[in-house]
Amino acid sequence: MSKTLYEKLWDSHVVHVEEDGTALLYIDRHLVHEVTSPQAFEGLKLAGRKVWRVSSIVATADHNTPTSHWERGILDPISRQQVETLDANIRETGALAYFPFKDRRQGIVHVVGPENGATLPGMTVVCGDSHTSTHGAFACLAHGIGTSEVEHVLATQCLLQKKSKTMLVRIEGKVGAGVTAKDIVLALIGRIGTAGGNGYAIEFGGEAIRALSMEGRMTICNMAIEAGARVGFVAADETTIAYLKGRNFAPKGADWDKAVAYWRTLVSDADARFDIVIDMDARQIVPQVTWGTSPEMVTGIDGTVPAPEDFKDPVKSEGVARALQYMGLTPRMRIDQIAIDKVFIGSCTNSRIEDLRAAAAVARGRRVAANVKLALVVPGSGLIKEQAEAEGLDKIFIAAGFEWRQPGCSMCLAMNDDRLNPGERCASTSNRNFEGRQGAGGRTHLVSPAMAAAAAIAGRFADVRELS
């Protein structure tokens, strides 16, 4: 019988099935960070249980770590305690790899896993973080989980899971110049809504997806959760295989050949059936900018802010009115007339080398506008930072007036000192524009790295396609 990729990944990990279909799925890779793991390790200890398979764990500290003045350590005592708790837990239990604060290879957990080859096709990957869907770019079944589930995986190497329905998002055609993976996924969320993928596993396919680098595919899968889907993935192909070759934890020698032969089967069969198929035309997608407090509140750079009365559903209409009030925007305002205060280029969505190159290409030889108080570039990991510096990207950013920082989650969720002050407006390459996400009262507009750089230069949102 023909199978979707989801069914192949699912079937190859089922250990046991309950009568109602609830399955025990075996977990190959467990990524751990400091925020969602302390209670899980504590629970394990209190119950007198041991970690089932230490070599499945890859850990790093990312959410709380500062992005400047590393010589001072972590000044916030509560943040420091959380990071030190992770240090202690990993010291006690062990791990395949741990990249602690200040380690050369430390970085955002969803950046560090793939770049070290710790995320491999056909794996089940979990992490106590909703953006674990990122790893689906490697034809993985990657689930964001809560802390109870972190403890469950530590103790049993399994996850209790009900099978999802399947959705194929098929994006045909080639995107135009200046249009990136971020714009594709924001346009999709604008179309199906933030609950559109609830209950579904999304496979991203079609010419526009096949044409993306692994970095671009990670950006797309990363935001599957913003479309409501806990897992999103892309079939394995030559791009996947080429990316993995030679990476730290990727197989070597005869194992590599055997692995590659298996990975090539990680595609949906030609006649496989999906519960729903969404078709999009890549040629219609323009650079996207969110205007509200949910990622579905998004439009093109050539668009305008809507009015509450544009929406018939009263709950939605009130939601839009509340969002516009929070965002300090008026209906019918042109997106390219919205001035910004800060810029954030980073996060597990857009902090990889390709993202930094795209932003640097816009920043090169230009200056951050006078009205922009702070423009931050936060690479996703220490290795990306090194690579960017070897390519001279740091010098381009610094010359243009950006700040070049140390790796971490930073202002995506503002658990460290990088944050917006009340009322400040930010062009951000992160994934969520919720109220207060980047700091209480802060106003977030989600964009691609190139569009964030363009906004930094113009001091307002600007169409990157019109910059010569």
Place this chain on the structure above:
Amino acid sequence: MDKFITLDGLVAPLDRANVDTDAIIPKQFLKSIKRSGFGPNAFDEWRYLDHGEPGQACAKRMKNPNFVLNQARYQGASILLARSNFGCGSSREHAPWALQDFGFRAIVAESFADIFFNNCFKNGLLPIVLPKTEVDALFGLTEHTPGYRLTIDLPAQRVVRPDGHAIPFEVDAFRKECLLNGWDDIGLTLRHAEKIREFEARRRVEQPWLFA
């Protein structure tokens, strides 16, 4: 985990869609390494007029009189009535921990985000999906009836209004059993330890690179 069998409780309405986990429990409170004590900071940015930080004594903070959960009539509520896509956003289990610590035992909504929905069951907090028409009616009744209560009967899988109208709801059989008995998932899974070991041994042979 606490058992959940039946609940008769006061209902509090939160009439907005897409309530995200950043709103339920803002990030600064995720720095805690404990599972408890999040209740005073549930909906912190909506609930208080000042900016909250961990370790603050919340009793002395100025509450936002316009936030629905601050109204006197909803004090002591154990059932939260919500709209669509409740709990969207991050996987932070601190969100159900905060709601539970606040006093909620059940959430009735049009729909939930997947991870949040799942996290609730791990903590004995029952998320119930009802059709939009029923939820609309409940919002009306809650608003117009001081002290409006609902009875939730998990064994019978129904929400019963004071006027006797009973609304059936779906719940996975496995999750229902766990809630009714207050079972610990890990204990249940470890009954299959032998099967897990066999699966793992087979996998180690077939895909040795996964065990490097």
